[in-house]
Amino acid sequence: MRKSSKGAILLALIPFVAICFTVSLWDRVYPMVLGLPFNFFWLIAWLLLTPVCMWGAYRLEAPRASGSHREDGGTP
Amino acid sequence: MDLEQWIVGDRGFGMLLVWLLTAGEIYTTFTFLGASGWAYSKGGPVLYILAYQPLMNVVAFFILPQVWEVGRKYRLQTQADFFQVRYRSKYLAAFVALVGVIFIIPYLQLQLAGLGMIVEVASYGAIHRTPAMVISFLIVAAFVLTSGIRGVAWVSVLKDLLLLFSAVFVGVAIPYIYFGGIGPMFAALVRAKPSHLVMPGATTNLGHSWYISTVVLVSAGFYMWPQFFGASFSAKSSDTLRRNAVVMPFYSITMPLMFFVGLAATLILPGLPNGDLSMLTMVRKTFPSWFLGLIGGAGALTAMVPAGVMILTAATLFAKNMCRPILWPGMTDQQVAKLAKTTVLVITVAALCSAIYSSTTLVSLLLVGYGGVGQFFPGVALGLYSKRVTMPAVFAGIVTGVFVFVPLILTKHDPIMGLNAGFIALCCNAAVVAAVNLLTPAECSGFDEHPYESTGV
Numbered sequence: 458m459r460k461s462s463k464g465a466i467l468l469a470l471i472p473f474v475a476i477c478f479t480v481s482l483w484d485r486v487y488p489m490v491l492g493l494p495f496n497f498f499w500l501i502a503w504l505l506l507t508p509v510c511m512w513g514a515y516r517l518e519a520p521r522a523s524g525s526h527r528e529d530g531g532t533p
Numbered sequence: 534m535d536l537e538q539w540i541v542g543d544r545g546f547g548m549l550l551v552w553l554l555t556a557g558e559i560y561t562t563f564t565f566l567g568a569s570g571w572a573y574s575k576g577g578p579v580l581y582i583l584a585y586q587p588l589m590n591v592v593a594f595f596i597l598p599q600v601w602e603v604g605r606k607y608r609l610q611t612q613a614d615f616f617q618v619r620y621r622s623k624y625l626a627a628f629v630a631l632v633g634v635i636f637i638i639p640y641l642q643l644q645l646a647g648l649g650m651i652v653e654v655a656s657y658g659a660i661h662r663t664p665a666m667v668i669s670f671l672i673v674a675a676f677v678l679t680s681g682i683r684g685v686a687w688v689s690v691l692k693d694l695l696l697l698f699s700a701v702f703v704g705v706a707i708p709y710i711y712f713g714g715i716g717p718m719f720a721a722l723v724r725a726k727p728s729h730l731v732m733p734g735a736t737t738n739l740g741h742s743w744y745i746s747t748v749v750l751v752s753a754g755f756y757m758w759p760q761f762f763g764a765s766f767s768a769k770s771s772d773t774l775r776r777n778a779v780v781m782p783f784y785s786i787t788m789p790l791m792f793f794v795g796l797a798a799t800l801i802l803p804g805l806p807n808g809d810l811s812m813l814t815m816v817r818k819t820f821p822s823w824f825l826g827l828i829g830g831a832g833a834l835t836a837m838v839p840a841g842v843m844i845l846t847a848a849t850l851f852a853k854n855m856c857r858p859i860l861w862p863g864m865t866d867q868q869v870a871k872l873a874k875t876t877v878l879v880i881t882v883a884a885l886c887s888a889i890y891s892s893t894t895l896v897s898l899l900l901v902g903y904g905g906v907g908q909f910f911p912g913v914a915l916g917l918y919s920k921r922v923t924m925p926a927v928f929a930g931i932v933t934g935v936f937v938f939v940p941l942i943l944t945k946h947d948p949i950m951g952l953n954a955g956f957i958a959l960c961c962n963a964a965v966v967a968a969v970n971l972l973t974p975a976e977c978s979g980f981d982e983h984p985y986e987s988t989g990v
Contacts, residue, residue, distance in 0.1 A: 476748070514779075
C-alpha cells in the first residue's frame, strides 16, 4: 500500500496534538472566550481548524492517489 | 435483490449520500441523549466526545480510502471479508465477525434504551418503556428486512434534518430562555460550580490521562465498527472518502449544543436520578407538548435508523462470515441472505433483553463497544500499510485485546490506573502483534494477489 506523504502525516498530527495530547494545557475555565469556558472554546475552535489542516493533507495526498490508478465516476 | 446489492447498494452512492448516510448513522441516541446526559452527570469529561469527532476523521483519512480500494478490487462486502482476504484465514474472519456482532449489541442496546426513555418522557409516563422498545424495534426489523441499506439512506436524510433542527433549536433556546444566553449560562455555571466544567468534573476517576487514552481509543476505533467500516464500501470512490474525512468535523458543530442543554439542566433540574433524561426533561418542562412530540420523533428516528444499520451489519456478519465459511460452506448467496434475515430478529431480541435488564449510562455502554471493536485497529492499519504483519500476529493481538478488555469491564475496572480499559487492552494487543510477528515467518499479503473470479469470500 502506498505510503502517505510526510507532509500529510505532519498536518494530521497537528489536530491530535492540539486536541488530545495537550489537554492539561487547555483544560480550564479561564480565560473565557465568547462567553465559553476556555476548554469548550478550544475544542469548538479545533472542530473548525481540523478540516483546514486536513484539507492541506488532502492537497498533498490526492494528486498522488489519482496518479497511481484510475477510478470510475471521478466527478464528485 | 442479490446479496451484494442488499448489503452495499450498487457502489454508486455519491459523495452527498455517503456523507448523509455516514453522518446520519453517527448521530444516534448517543448524541441526542447520551451527550447531554454526561454533561449533566459528569461535566468536563464529556468533552472527550467533542475531541474525537475531528480526530476520528483524521484517522479515517488515512484508512478508509485504502479500505475502499481493496474493497473494490476484491469485491469485499463486510469488515470480516477484509480480514479474510488480507490474512487468508476464514477463522480469523469468523472471529472478527464474532467480536463485531458481540460488541454491536451494547451499541444497539443504547439505541433501545434511549428509545424507551424518549417514549416514556414524551408520553408523560403513559407508555411504559418496555412495550415502546419492543414495538419500535419490530418496526425497524421489518424495515431492514425489506429494503436493506438503500432503504435506510432516505430515512436517514429525514432523520438528519429533524435532528439538526431539534438540536440547534433546543440547544440555543434553552440557554436563552433560562439564562438570557449561552454566555450568561456559563457565567451562572462558573459561579455555582466551576469544577464541573473541567476534568474530572463530577467524577473522581475521569481525568486527563483517561481523556487522552479514551480519545485515542475512540478515534482509532470509530471506523472499526463493522457498520461504519462496511459503509465505506458503498462510496463512489476513495477520493469521496478522503474528502468526507476532511469536511466531516464541520458536521459535529451541533454537538456542543447538546452539552449546553445538559449543563443548563444541572442548574434548572438538579438531582435527576438519570442524567440521560436531562435533555428530554428540560424540553418537557420548557416547551409545549407538541414540541416534545416532535423532539421525541426526531429522537426515535435517531435511535431506529442506526439501529437498523447495526442489525443489518451484525446479521450479515453472522450469516456470511461465521455460518457459511465455518459451518455450511456450500451455502449459496440466497441462503446467506435468508439466514441473515432470520438473524435480524435474534439479534434484536438479544439487544432488547440487555436493554430491559441493564442500567448504565448511554455513553458508558458505547465505551464498552469501543473496547471491543477498537481491537481491530492494528489488524486493519497494519494490514493496509505493512506487508510484514502476519495472520497469527494479528489473530493473537485481537484475542489478547478482547481477553484483556472483557475481564476489566466485568470487574468494573474501567478506567484502570487512570486509563481507559479499552486503551490498555489495545496496547496489550499491539505488543502481542509485535512480539508474535517477530516469531512467525513472513507471509504473502492477500492484497498482493489477483482477485478471484468467484467471490472467494
